[in-house]
Amino acid sequence: MDHLLFLLATGLARGAIFALFALSLVLIWRAARIINFAQGAMALVATYVAFAVTGLSGSYWVGLTAGILAGAVIGFGVERGLMRFTKDSHPLAGIIVAIGLVMVLQALLGIFFGQQHRPMQTPFSDSPLLWGDTPLLSPYDLFVLVVALGVMGVMALLFNRTSLGLQLRASAFAPEVSRVLGVRVSRMVTIGWMLSAAVAALAAMLLVPTELGLNPHSTDVLFIYAFTVAVVGGLDSPVGALIGGLVVGVAMTLVTGYIGATVAPIGVLVLLLLVLLVRPGGIFSMREARSA
Amino acid sequence: MTTRTATGAEVSITGLTVGYGGEPVLHGINLDMKPGEIVAVLGANGAGKSTLLRTLAGLVRPTAGTIDLFRSDITGLRTEDRARRGLALVPDGQSVVAELSVDENLRLGALWRHRGPARARAIGRVYELFEPLDRRRSSAGHQLSGGERQMLAIGRALVAEPTLLAVDEPSLGLAPRVVADLMAVLRDASARTGLTILLAEQNVTSALSIADRGVVLSLGRIVADAPAETLSNDAALRHAYLGF
Amino acid sequence: MNRIAPALTGTRRTIVFGAVLTVLAIAGTFGLDPYRNFQLATIVAYFCAVAGLTLLVGLTGQLSLGHAALMAVGGYAYALTANLATDWGLDGVPRFLLGMLGALVVSTVHGLLLGLAGARLQGPYLAGVTLAIAIALPAVTAQFSGVLGGDQGLQIAYEGVPEIFSRLIVVEQWHAWVSILIAGVVVTALAAVRRSALGLKMRAVRDDETAARLSGVPAARVKVIAFTLSSVAAGAGGAALCFVTQSISPGAYTLAFSLLLVVAAVVGGLGSIGGAALGAALIVLLPWLVGTVTDAFEMSADLEQRLSGNLGLLVFGGLLIVVMLARPGGLASIGLRRGRGRTAPPRSPSPFGPAASAAAPTDSPADEADTDRTGVKEVAVHVPTERER
Numbered sequence: 050m051d052h053l054l055f056l057l058a059t060g061l062a063r064g065a066i067f068a069l070f071a072l073s074l075v076l077i078w079r080a081a082r083i084i085n086f087a088q089g090a091m092a093l094v095a096t097y098v099a100f101a102v103t104g105l106s107g108s109y110w111v112g113l114t115a116g117i118l119a120g121a122v123i124g125f126g127v128e129r130g131l132m133r134f135t136k137d138s139h140p141l142a143g144i145i146v147a148i149g150l151v152m153v154l155q156a157l158l159g160i161f162f163g164q165q166h167r168p169m170q171t172p173f174s175d176s177p178l179l180w181g182d183t184p185l186l187s188p189y190d191l192f193v194l195v196v197a198l199g200v201m202g203v204m205a206l207l208f209n210r211t212s213l214g215l216q217l218r219a220s221a222f223a224p225e226v227s228r229v230l231g232v233r234v235s236r237m238v239t240i241g242w243m244l245s246a247a248v249a250a251l252a253a254m255l256l257v258p259t260e261l262g263l264n265p266h267s268t269d270v271l272f273i274y275a276f277t278v279a280v281v282g283g284l285d286s287p288v289g290a291l292i293g294g295l296v297v298g299v300a301m302t303l304v305t306g307y308i309g310a311t312v313a314p315i316g317v318l319v320l321l322l323l324v325l326l327v328r329p330g331g332i333f334s335m336r337e338a339r340s341a
Numbered sequence: 342m343t344t345r346t347a348t349g350a351e352v353s354i355t356g357l358t359v360g361y362g363g364e365p366v367l368h369g370i371n372l373d374m375k376p377g378e379i380v381a382v383l384g385a386n387g388a389g390k391s392t393l394l395r396t397l398a399g400l401v402r403p404t405a406g407t408i409d410l411f412r413s414d415i416t417g418l419r420t421e422d423r424a425r426r427g428l429a430l431v432p433d434g435q436s437v438v439a440e441l442s443v444d445e446n447l448r449l450g451a452l453w454r455h456r457g458p459a460r461a462r463a464i465g466r467v468y469e470l471f472e473p474l475d476r477r478r479s480s481a482g483h484q485l486s487g488g489e490r491q492m493l494a495i496g497r498a499l500v501a502e503p504t505l506l507a508v509d510e511p512s513l514g515l516a517p518r519v520v521a522d523l524m525a526v527l528r529d530a531s532a533r534t535g536l537t538i539l540l541a542e543q544n545v546t547s548a549l550s551i552a553d554r555g556v557v558l559s560l561g562r563i564v565a566d567a568p569a570e571t572l573s574n575d576a577a578l579r580h581a582y583l584g585f
Numbered sequence: 586m587n588r589i590a591p592a593l594t595g596t597r598r599t600i601v602f603g604a605v606l607t608v609l610a611i612a613g614t615f616g617l618d619p620y621r622n623f624q625l626a627t628i629v630a631y632f633c634a635v636a637g638l639t640l641l642v643g644l645t646g647q648l649s650l651g652h653a654a655l656m657a658v659g660g661y662a663y664a665l666t667a668n669l670a671t672d673w674g675l676d677g678v679p680r681f682l683l684g685m686l687g688a689l690v691v692s693t694v695h696g697l698l699l700g701l702a703g704a705r706l707q708g709p710y711l712a713g714v715t716l717a718i719a720i721a722l723p724a725v726t727a728q729f730s731g732v733l734g735g736d737q738g739l740q741i742a743y744e745g746v747p748e749i750f751s752r753l754i755v756v757e758q759w760h761a762w763v764s765i766l767i768a769g770v771v772v773t774a775l776a777a778v779r780r781s782a783l784g785l786k787m788r789a790v791r792d793d794e795t796a797a798r799l800s801g802v803p804a805a806r807v808k809v810i811a812f813t814l815s816s817v818a819a820g821a822g823g824a825a826l827c828f829v830t831q832s833i834s835p836g837a838y839t840l841a842f843s844l845l846l847v848v849a850a851v852v853g854g855l856g857s858i859g860g861a862a863l864g865a866a867l868i869v870l871l872p873w874l875v876g877t878v879t880d881a882f883e884m885s886a887d888l889e890q891r892l893s894g895n896l897g898l899l900v901f902g903g904l905l906i907v908v909m910l911a912r913p914g915g916l917a918s919i920g921l922r923r924g925r926g927r928t929a930p931p932r933s934p935s936p937f938g939p940a941a942s943a944a945a946p947t948d949s950p951a952d953e954a955d956t957d958r959t960g961v962k963e964v965a966v967h968v969p970t971e972r973e974r
């Protein structure tokens with residue numbers, strides 16, 4: 050029972066990261082109708098930037114900021130330099146070019162930083178706080194939860210309460226009508242990619258310290274989990290990403306805690322297949338389509 | 342509708358040829374419009390009306406010809422920049438953004454033109470113009486009736502106070518009563534602000550009831566260009582191209 | 586091809602053509618040293634899988650990012666069946682045939698199940714699911730380590746040269762023969778499907794699924810069949826590789842390998858079987874070439890370690906992007922352009938120099954005989970025109 054509480058709390062923190070990363074996939078999907086298979090690798094490059102900047106400046110926070118900015122810059126570069134040109138090409142060009150980008154980025158990271166795992170520091174302790182005798186969650190988990198939920202809240206405000214958000218949504222739903230109304234749609238697509246890549250970078254930077262460490266493949270699994278979350282929640286639905294992320298995070302932590310770490314990827318695969326077979330549009334897709 | 346002293350656009354279309362890859366759909370169209378003029382583009386289904394309007398808005402690229410707005414060539418401008426020059430298109434099919442609310446649709450239309458309180462005032466004026474919309478401010482686009490959607494589409498164009506308004510078949514699928522109201526709104530807007538209007542219609546009677554001039558398109562060519570009254574009275578022409 | 590055998594048409598022509606290329610390829614192994622024969626055996630095993638993948642992507646528009654895992658399924662099934670056969674006291678050809686049977690049956694069932702799930706999915710979803718499969722493979726082998734041997738994988742008994750050939754060839758050449766035979770059968774079958782009515786239906790589904798369905802093509806069934814065929818081809822390739830290397834382990838079928846297969850299919854030219862051969866040769870030979878080149882430079886041990894593997898990956902990723910954006914038809918479409926002139930020889934897969942001889946780009950198992958070059962040209966000319974339909 051003690052164990053359960055701890056796993057639930059850790060699972061929520063982990064799930065918040067999945068949700069954040071899944072949200073980043075949703076953002077690009079809504080802006081450009083592409084599932085960005087390079088999202089993990091792009092976020093990883095930003096995480097390396099954060100790692101390097103933290104090393105140079107000695108400050109976690111400076112590194113974190115640099116990583117987020119790097120994420121946005123990478124998003125800009127990838128959209129303007131590559132993804133923009135996949136539209137008029139082969140129907141699978143978006144995915145295949147993204148796969149190529151993954152290989153290029155991982156190779157470059159391997160060449161510049163090597164394959165070894167590099168430990169990343171956390172700004173707060175990651176040993177669990179006790180509630181009485183019961184281990185609950187660590188200060189770092191708490192930090193992760195607050196940041197992830199906070200960022201999602203800010204995104205919700207941005208999209209629903211600002212003119213920029215209105216234009217981002219309109220461009221995603223009806224690009225042609227938006228252009229007729231004077232909205233600079235292609236700029237909106239770029240901004241969508243930048244926001245998305247920055248959010249993904251943040252998610253990766255939050256996750257990596259809790260894992261083995263930084264390595265050119267650190268985000269492979271994160272991408273799959275977040276992809277599953279996005280599919281479970283419905284690719285069009287930010288709310289679905291949040292709920293799906295928390296559910297998958299808790300479920301995976303419970304599976305890992307009670308059965309073993311090796312089962313988790315199998316569990317994700319089964320969940321993904323189940324959802325796609327039973328409800329291909331995602332569990333939250335219907336409601337969201339009405340309320341968006 | 343506005344506090345500015347609005348002047349309608351002066352438009353000059355010269356030798357416009359447009360195609361979708363294969364044979365041209367429009368062949369060397371010439372069309373001039375004076376400020377404040379309402380010109381009806383008439384013609385059967387497939388004549389090329391929508392293509393003309395979409396090319397005007399920059400959604401389709403011509404293979405030859407130029408479009409001048411206020412005597413400056415806009416043929417190379419992107420759609421969104423044309424919009425910001427005062428050219429508003431109301432596409433066919435009551436095209437509102439279905440996922441956005443009425444209010445959001447209108448805000449979207451007003452974004453580049455107005456800021457802050459001025460934006461709210463401009464939107465308020467649209468609600469005065471179209472009372473049914475006022476009652477449905479927070480309804481999503483897809484919840485509206487056809488007439489309401491068309492009102493929203495036109496209101497969303499007007500809220501940006503354009504100088505040239507191109508409207509593509511606003512009457513399609515709507516009750517005669519609603520059509521008459523919409524036509525009246527267009528006529529009043531033009532009368533009040535000097536707005537130039539290019540109105541594509543198959544509904545000849547409605548269109549000519551407010552138009553100063555009508556041009557008849559057939560298979561991508563202008564086959565008649567005459568004052569509205571002349572067109573209404575020319576039985577031979579009506580019979581040959583307009584089917585009544 | 587009409588020039589060579591004008592009387593043959595349709596499926597029969599494909600079969601004869603495949604058989605001829607297979608025999609030529611087997612003949613060609615006599616010109617190679619043992620190491621080259623080993624490389625050839627590998628290329629040909631990859632060719633099986635890439636041909637299956639290129640058919641899936643090029644003809645039906647479904648993308649799989651987990652084809653290495655599908656190879657592994659075939660490989661594990663082969664190893665398990667062959668080891669069972671060993672326990673029963675079998676060896677040599679009977680054991681091999683039993684192993685292949687096991688690989689094909691399991692790959693069919695597995696492909697069918699996945700295909701059933703995948704048929705309902707569009708591009709990105711199927712890609713995501715297959716990616717998840719590629720990532721889950723080590724977990725599966727660890728979870729069922731009792732049967733699958735965990736990280737270590739499985740070993741199979743040594744397959745020596747059969748008695749009758751033992752004076753003629755060494756073991757590497759024998760392995761190359763077996764690999765070529767497997768690929769010959771599998772790829773000829775794929776080529777036949779490609780030009781059959783089923784192939785036509787696959788293209789119809791790719792171009793417009795709704796329209797295809799409206800005109801009576803059972804889109805879902807066509808997609809399931811395509812995925813199953815592709816899975817069987819990959820499984821056969823995995824079995825061949827298991828036979829050649831006498832082992833199978835999850836470490837050999839990583840996500841990176843799956844992506845490499847995509848590179849081979851795309852760079853060769855999606856939908857083109859000749860392109861698949863080029864692509865398979867490319868992914869085996871390019872890393873080897875890069876290794877040879879970097880060896881020629883003096884560098885620190887650390888840098889060398891960083892470059893090894895990554896430099897090849899970098900080139901492959903770059904190739905994938907450039908080909909997809911600049912020439913989505915891949916190498917096969919270059920062959921088409923050159924081939925039309927009927928004068929210039931077809932482009933060899935890459936400027937490998939001597940290595941190219943070990944991997945002559947052909948529609949079927951490789952061969953270095955000059956006569957076969959003509960065949961290359963025929964394929965390069967023929968394949969894409971049909972694709973453009």
Ligand SMILES: Nc1ncnc2c1ncn2[C@@H]1O[C@H](COP(=O)(O)OP(=O)(O)O)[C@@H](O)[C@H]1O
Binds near residue numbers: 392
């Ligand atoms: N997107 C398009 N692609 C190809 N042909 C088109 C397209 N849109 C319209 N057309 C063709 O152009 C011609 C004119 O169409 P359109 O401008 O829509 O006429 P109208 O609006 O007068 O009915 C028709 O023959 C139509 O088939």
Ligand SMILES: [Mg+2]
Binds near residue numbers: 390392433
């Ligand atoms: Mg029309």
